[in-house]
Amino acid sequence: MAHFARARVDLGALSGNARLLKERAGGTPLMGVVKADGYGHGMVQAAHAMLAGGATWLGTxxxxxxxxxxxxxxxxxxxxxxxxxxxxxxxxxAAGLDLGVSDMAVLETVVSEARRLDRTARVQLKADTGLNRGGVSPGDWERVVAAAARAETDGLIKVSGVWSHFACADEPGHPSIAAQLDAFHEALATADKAGLEPEVRHISNSAALLTLPEARFDLVRAGIAGYGLCPIPDLDVPGLRPAMTLESRVALTKRVPAGSGVSYGHRYVTDRETSLALVPLGYADGVPRAATNRGPVLLGDRARTIAGTVCMDQFVVDVGDDDVSAGEYAVLFGDPSRQPGAPTAQDWATVLDTIPYEIVTRVGVRVPREYTALP
Ligand SMILES: Cc1ncc(COP(=O)(O)O)c(C=O)c1O
Incomplete structure (x- = not known):
């Protein structure tokens, strides 16, 4: 693994964010969503930090x-x-996980495995309320709920939760939000009529947690906001702190004349004699090739932009006549409140027309994660 590059993860930020989000949700119990290696931050470390901040559930x-x-x-x-x-x-x-059930076939598998193991499986029935992705379709809901109720009576499962997921919670006011909430209430009523008594009913992700008090129910699921990134770019959430800083030492610098083509394809050409700094992180490390000539970087105390094509293991920054030397850190993204001038994962998402989720989850395995201890 590269020792010159690192993704620094501030565990205090993760636990502080969990605390803040629980408060924002009026004290509603919080699930820290730690799938995909804790959104690239390290799953187990993120889980411990979020639990320390008051999360009582984890989601994968x-x-x-x-x-x-x-x-x-x-x-x-x-x-x-x-x-x-x-x-x-x-x-x-056997490990006591709650299993999200999105269709009859999965329910049947869970029930037969519970019978084989002579255990009561914990099942959370997921209703598709309009995302049209996972979840039991409205037309199948009554049938799946009835089958779950029978399996519960037989002692094979406990329906511990009924839940759903929003399609457009990151676009406050989107008409699908109210429609999904209505559909969720209906799904809950059907479960209730069948005699199910779930311990938790939940539908909110980070965006809903931050904007929809009426969608809190018994539990809110925070992924991206737990990592200090806002799912709604224009929404200011005071106190939320990005937990990850991605940085690398400069490998070398060189002086080149005006008119020098830089990196593969010569997509950047120097307009004067200048210095180039080589940063040894590339698309294999999660720096998208689409950041060619666009990715923001803090280097030598100044905000700069990647010069030329991002390669597999490296990219170049034009630092002009500034005094930048090998060994200095170039910061790709981090927490500007701690490190003035640092770009954010949202800045990267904006220039790449994507979302910050994609920026942090794709930091490659070659980049070691370094953790600051919980306070
Ligand atoms: C089912 C489910 N719940 C919650 C989350 C967390 O979402 P967010 O990171 O937007 O808070 C996700 C993430 O994609 C998800 O798939």
Whole structure:
């Protein structure tokens, strides 16, 4: 692994964000969503930090991720929600994970594994209220709920939760939000009529947590905001702190004449004699090639832009006549409140026409994560 580059992760920021989000949600219990290696921050470390900040649930996409949390000694409730055929459902049940059930086939698998293991599986039924992605379709909901109620009566499962997920919570006022809330209320009423008594009902992600008090129910699920990044770029959330800083030492600098083409394809040409600094991070490390001539970087106390094509392992910055030398850190993104002038993951998302989720989750395995201790 590269020792000159690092993703510094501030565990105090993660726990502080969890605390702040729980307060923002009026004290509603908080699930820290730690899938995808804790959005690139390190799953187990992020989980511990969010639990320290007051989260009482953890969320993962895969059962394997939930099992990893258990192997790390984390006993907090964990919901894992993407369960394609062949997933280790039995292991999930044995580990006491809550399993997100999105259709009859998954429910049948869970029930048969519970029977085989002679265990009561914890199941959270997911209603598709309009995202049209995971979740039980409205036309199947009554049938799946009835089957779940029967399995509960047989002692094979406990329906611990009923939940859903918003399509457009990051666009406050979008008409689908109210429609999904109505559909969720209906789904809950059907579950209630079937005699289910879920411990938790939940639908809010970070964006809904920040903007929709009426969608809190018994639990709110915070992913991106827990990492200090706002899902709604224009929304100011005082106190939220980006937890990850991505930086690398400059490998070398060189002086080149005016008219020098830089990096593959010569997509940047110097307009004067200048100095170039080589930063040894590339698209294999999560710096998108689309950041060619666009990615923002703080180097030598000044905001600059990547010069030329981002390569697999490196990119170049034109530093003009500034005094920049090998060994200095170039900061790609971080927390400008701690490091004035540092670009943010949102700045990268803006220039690349994407979302900050994609920026932080894609930081490559070659970049070591360095953790600052919890305060
Ligand atoms: C089902 C589910 N809940 C919650 C989250 C967390 O969303 P966010 O990171 O926007 O808070 C995600 C993330 O994609 C998700 O898939």
């Amino acid at each position: 996409a895969h059962i394997g991720e939930g099992l990893e949390l258990r192997r790390a000694g984390i006993s907090a409730p964990v919901l894992s929600w993407i369960i394609p055929p062949g997933e280790p459902v039995g292991e999930g049940i």
